[in-house]
Amino acid sequence: MLKRAALRADRICMHARAAPAEAIPANGSVPAKGSEEAARHICCTLTNVELGLVRKAGGEAAVAALLEHAGTTRPASYLEDIENWISLDEACALLAAGVHQTEDPTFARRVGEQTLDRHVGTQVATFLRSLGSPEAVLHAVAQTAPKFSTVTEMEAIEAGPGRAVVRAVARGGFTRLPLLCDWTMGMLAGLPILFGLPLAHVEESECQARGGEQCLYTVSWDAELAAAAADPQQRVTVLEAQLVAMSERLQSAYATASDLISTEDLDTVLHRIVERAASAVRAPGFVLAVHTEPGAELQVYSHGIDEQKAEALARATLAHDAQAGDSTLVVEVTSSRRQYGQLIARYPGAVQFFPQDEELLSLYAKHAAAVLDMATALQESVRRHDQVSSLLSLSQALAQAGTSKEVAERLAVAVPEVVDCDRMGVWLWDHLEQNLRSVAASGRTPEQAAYLRGLTISPKDTPHLSQMIAVPQPQFFEQETEDSFMRQLMAAVDAVALVVVPIVARDVFLGTLTVSVTDGPQRLRSDGELVERLTGVAAFAATAIQNGQLLDKLRHKASHDALTGLLNRVGFRQHIDSVLDSVPAGGGQVGLLFVDLDDFKQVNDAYGHEAGDELIRKAARRLEAIARESDEAARLGGDEFAIILADVRNDDQVRAAEARVRAAFIEPFMLGDVAVSISASVGGGLWPEHGRTVRELVRHADAAMYEDKAERRRQPIGA
Numbered sequence: 001m002l003k004r005a006a007l008r009a010d011r012i013c014m015h016a017r018a019a020p021a022e023a024i025p026a027n028g029s030v031p032a033k034g035s036e037e038a039a040r041h042i043c044c045t046l047t048n049v050e051l052g053l054v055r056k057a058g059g060e061a062a063v064a065a066l067l068e069h070a071g072t073t074r075p076a077s078y079l080e081d082i083e084n085w086i087s088l089d090e091a092c093a094l095l096a097a098g099v100h101q102t103e104d105p106t107f108a109r110r111v112g113e114q115t116l117d118r119h120v121g122t123q124v125a126t127f128l129r130s131l132g133s134p135e136a137v138l139h140a141v142a143q144t145a146p147k148f149s150t151v152t153e154m155e156a157i158e159a160g161p162g163r164a165v166v167r168a169v170a171r172g173g174f175t176r177l178p179l180l181c182d183w184t185m186g187m188l189a190g191l192p193i194l195f196g197l198p199l200a201h202v203e204e205s206e207c208q209a210r211g212g213e214q215c216l217y218t219v220s221w222d223a224e225l226a227a228a229a230a231d232p233q234q235r236v237t238v239l240e241a242q243l244v245a246m247s248e249r250l251q252s253a254y255a256t257a258s259d260l261i262s263t264e265d266l267d268t269v270l271h272r273i274v275e276r277a278a279s280a281v282r283a284p285g286f287v288l289a290v291h292t293e294p295g296a297e298l299q300v301y302s303h304g305i306d307e308q309k310a311e312a313l314a315r316a317t318l319a320h321d322a323q324a325g326d327s328t329l330v331v332e333v334t335s336s337r338r339q340y341g342q343l344i345a346r347y348p349g350a351v352q353f354f355p356q357d358e359e360l361l362s363l364y365a366k367h368a369a370a371v372l373d374m375a376t377a378l379q380e381s382v383r384r385h386d387q388v389s390s391l392l393s394l395s396q397a398l399a400q401a402g403t404s405k406e407v408a409e410r411l412a413v414a415v416p417e418v419v420d421c422d423r424m425g426v427w428l429w430d431h432l433e434q435n436l437r438s439v440a441a442s443g444r445t446p447e448q449a450a451y452l453r454g455l456t457i458s459p460k461d462t463p464h465l466s467q468m469i470a471v472p473q474p475q476f477f478e479q480e481t482e483d484s485f486m487r488q489l490m491a492a493v494d495a496v497a498l499v500v501v502p503i504v505a506r507d508v509f510l511g512t513l514t515v516s517v518t519d520g521p522q523r524l525r526s527d528g529e530l531v532e533r534l535t536g537v538a539a540f541a542a543t544a545i546q547n548g549q550l551l552d553k554l555r556h557k558a559s560h561d562a563l564t565g566l567l568n569r570v571g572f573r574q575h576i577d578s579v580l581d582s583v584p585a586g587g588g589q590v591g592l593l594f595v596d597l598d599d600f601k602q603v604n605d606a607y608g609h610e611a612g613d614e615l616i617r618k619a620a621r622r623l624e625a626i627a628r629e630s631d632e633a634a635r636l637g638g639d640e641f642a643i644i645l646a647d648v649r650n651d652d653q654v655r656a657a658e659a660r661v662r663a664a665f666i667e668p669f670m671l672g673d674v675a676v677s678i679s680a681s682v683g684g685g686l687w688p689e690h691g692r693t694v695r696e697l698v699r700h701a702d703a704a705m706y707e708d709k710a711e712r713r714r715q716p717i718g719a
Helices: 002-013 045-072 086-104 106-116 123-129 134-139 139-146 178-195 223-230 231-258 268-281 307-320 355-399 405-417 445-451 465-468 484-492 528-559 567-582 600-607 609-626 653-664 696-715
Strands: 152-160 163-170 203-206 217-221 287-290 297-305 327-334 339-348 423-429 435-442 474-477 497-505 508-517 589-597 632-637 640-648 670-671 674-676 680-687
Touching: 045 086, 045 106, 086 178, 106 178, 123 178, 134 139, 134 152, 134 163, 134 178, 163 178, 178 203, 178 217, 178 674, 223 423, 268 287, 268 339, 268 355, 287 307, 287 355, 297 307, 297 640, 307 327, 307 339, 327 355, 339 355, 339 497, 405 423, 405 435, 405 508, 405 528, 435 445, 465 474, 465 497, 484 497, 497 528, 508 528, 508 653, 528 567, 567 589, 567 632, 567 640, 567 696, 589 609, 589 653, 589 696, 600 609, 600 674, 609 632, 609 640, 609 653, 609 670, 640 653, 653 680, 680 696
Parallel strands: none
Antiparallel strands: 152 163, 163 217, 203 217, 287 297, 287 339, 327 339, 423 435, 423 508, 474 497, 497 508, 589 640, 589 680, 632 640, 670 674
């Protein structure tokens, strides 16, 4: 007959019931340990007791046979961990297997009776005992029952000393099952054990699993014996149990505190905090949703909820949009530094949490905030170290630079190492022209680089430049900026975000740094760290640019003629060497003109040296005017000039340049009120045809110029 009862238990377990949303898959397999897709309906306090009873009766072999008969693939270690949860189907299959294994039709009830006795020192048991009496626990059964099962709604119809009537019904999507009813009666019977009392007497007057509309349990215990809890021996028993629970809480607290100084990564520590919260506050699901840094993406850590559902719950909770059908307990993850997010405990269905649950959850939220504070401080320290190292490298690079252009070029290369950007530019202020010019850039396409080289920016182009000169502060721009000039500039360089940083030294505006990104505009957030980095770079740049400009002046003075501003002999040689070095291998030609003013000594003798100097200056301007943009004029001394013709393709272009020089001297020069006419002799040469070295080319051009002068003297007067 006992075997028939066991078989009947199997059939009862497999009896048709509404499949819950997170039930075992249709193929009957059970998700592996750690799978967030596993249903979380029954707490593993049930299976912990069950496996203990089976092991005590038949050893490990009996436990293995039980698991095989139940069809579960979970290891015994998972089922004995009271922090875990399993599905209703799996719990009933295990109970049915227990009935079969022990041949005891009351097996499920025995499991329930011993559950609280077996776990008398746990945090949940201590919490239930803290309510004060069996009737107090039963009065709050609607809140206490979900700590063991989420598929049943329970409520106390009446609860008083020695007697209570409890109602139980299946939640939507589930049905009550006989084995589950037996386990529930056992749990109710074992409740007085928490208070040092014997088992209660439980009668079921109506059973939903057997056709009734509800399950009605009448629970009775000896009220006089309950008063015996005041007996010193009973108090010792209770205090010992509470001491065990307090010890476990302390161990959990110490373990969580040790996480705060863990060397493991932040994700691992936060995952562990969620798991520890789950062990302290009994609920099927937990979610920790935090922003680890201001403006960073929401990070979601979960226990008992799959990733997609956890993120949906986190975002709904942060948006104060509670999900229908869920019961959530939400505490803030916050510290004195900042607010990070929320720690959430979740039950499916309408469940009321205890105040103690919130206190415990808040404790773990504080742990999470402390971990995040430490991580934030460490990240800030690392960023600070990186920033200082980058700025030090930049300062060393700038110290090796010479001219202002060389400084700008080094900045263009080095700044992307300091600031996360795709493109960077250096613009210097021309105090005479009152505009900005691009002198160096990185990350530009050839077309963008050419566009910027030909661009100048003046205060009339954008009011932001005037503002920056008046109040030197970084300015941030996005694609939608109302400034049409800046909007066009950003479109031309394909920037979705742009930061302009003034370069100022001793209240003198020297220019700007521009950094931009082509995607991810949040990379250039207007926060303190970015501003600090950029202003630090600009401070280094200001000193370097000032030094470079001083060197520019010294070099200009050394290479340019003081009277005319043209290149002098030193500058002439430097420039022609540079032009020849830039000629592509295997092709390209360079032209050179020598120019000498005819009878210049007579002007000096007739009008004085000041008039002669004025004539030299005006002659220099005429030579500059007829030179092409790529050409360069030089004064070699006295009344001798030279013009370097870059990018010459044939001798005809040299002859055409000679003709332009002669034409430039047709008009007389006004020296004060006196008009003075003077001609110029000019001779040209072509590299490498007329000389493969500078010396040879100069000799040829000089000879051609003297030949032209001699030819002029041979011509009749007035010809």
